[in-house]
Amino acid sequence: MQIESSGPVATDTLAKSARTGAPNPRRRLVHNRNFVLLACAQGISNVGDFFFTTTLLVWIYELTHQAGAVGSIWVAEYAPIFLLGPFAGVFVDRWNRRTTMLTADIARAALTLIPLLVAGALRLPAIYVSVFVLGAFSRFFMPAKAALLQVIVPEEQRGQAASVSQTLMAISFILGPAIATPLYSLFGPTIALTINALSFGVSALCVSLMRVPREQLHPYAYQAQEANSQQGLQLVLREFQEGLTFVRKTRTLLILILVSLLAMLGAGALNSLDIVFVAQRLHSPTSLYGTLMAAGGVGVLVGAVVCGLLGKRITPKAMVSWGVMFLGIGLIVYSFQTIFLGAVILNFLICIPQAGLNIGFGPLIMGVTPGKMMGRVQSVLDTSMFGFSLLSATLASFLGQLVRVDILFGLCGGLIVLAGILSLFLLPAHEGQPETAMVAENAGDLHS
Secondary structure, three states, X not given: OOOOOOOHHHHHHHHHHHHHOOOOOOOOHHHOHHHHHHHHHHHHHHHHHHHHHHHHHHHHHHHHOOHHHHHHHHHHHHHHHHHHHHHHHHHHHHOOHHHHHHXXXXXXXXXXXXXXXXXXXXXXXXXXXXXXXXXXXXXXXXXXXXXXHHHHOOHHHHHHHHHHHHHHHHHHHHHHHHHHHHHHHHHOOHHHHHHHHHHHHHHXXXXXXXXXXXXXXXXXXXXXXXXXXXXXXXXXHHHHHHHHHHHHHOHHHHHHHHHHHHHHHHHHHHHHHHHHHHHHOOOOOHHHHHHHHHHHHHHHHHHHXXXXXXXXXXXXHHHHHHHHHHHHHHHHHHOOOOOHHHHHHHHHHHOHHHHHHHHHHHHHHHHHOOHHHHHXXXXXXXXXXXXXXXXXXXXXXXXXXXXXHHHHHHHHHHHHHHHHHHHHHHOOOOOOHHHHHHHHHHHOOOOO
């Protein structure tokens, strides 16, 4: 659709938007109140998340000085994705999406503080429990956010919205780790956990101020439901199966899953053992880990701005494929570093294409997925990506005690390069609503 066109078509489009509450594609994204609120909510929450995660990594390493203990924090975070992810999407598609997000934010604000309530030998298990339960509530929040973003941002502006979201993520990535380690050295972990709890509260406030028609927040309540003798667990399993069928018959989604499995399998080791790499291979104090992470955040920020400016010239497919490929090549080169400054520079460079990968991923998913299926599709994708990352984190925690960390990083970089090559050749150049409609018809009555 040409959004600049005038006449009856444009008039009808604007009138329909006014009647249904749909976002106006002719209005600038910065004037979209709902998107601004959602972006602010997530920007503030992301700062708290990075602050929280960086502090926990340093805290656990100082408590144990063991690679396995550090890697286990990622196991605790990813386990809920693998265990709850697909089924959480079924409920997200049934529930009011804003209410789901508010409940998750309020619960996470309280759960963040669990490690401060115990001491001694119980502290380390309390950290793992806190991270696990936080991850469980995030399994409901993230699909609900993706489904809400799909209805508050018109298709023509989703690439721009992804660029804005990635820019805010990069700023959070810079600020969180950069201030986490010095504040931990001065005040301990209490301040980081408190800030993270407050960030969830601010996120909940922003979400509560959004104004979205209820039929878009809760599409299930406004659909004609056919008589169905199935109830309870049987109904959940049936709708879960419908989501899997849709993903399996939509080529873009299926290829994204296959590519993500390889990429996340490689990235999981980096997430688990990068702080060990700083200590063992770069021969630097762990207090500099935040600086290394901040350099990567600057790279993501630069990449987000560049990809946002070139968004109309570069397709989401190209952003994903080349982003994955260059990220893998960069990780291979990074594995050879022994000087901290060289690692900082490389971390900056390899995170530039990561922004393009993240920006291209969302529009590809939303472009082929009907709104009533977003919860299940997003959950299936999250589970697929992070399920292998969970396996990678587990293996890395074990192998990190047997094999040099730099060797592991090199092997993982090779897997990421392979994922980029596969996506370049296997992702379709164009796949939109015509195929989506066909897949929905083939999948049967996909009511959610």
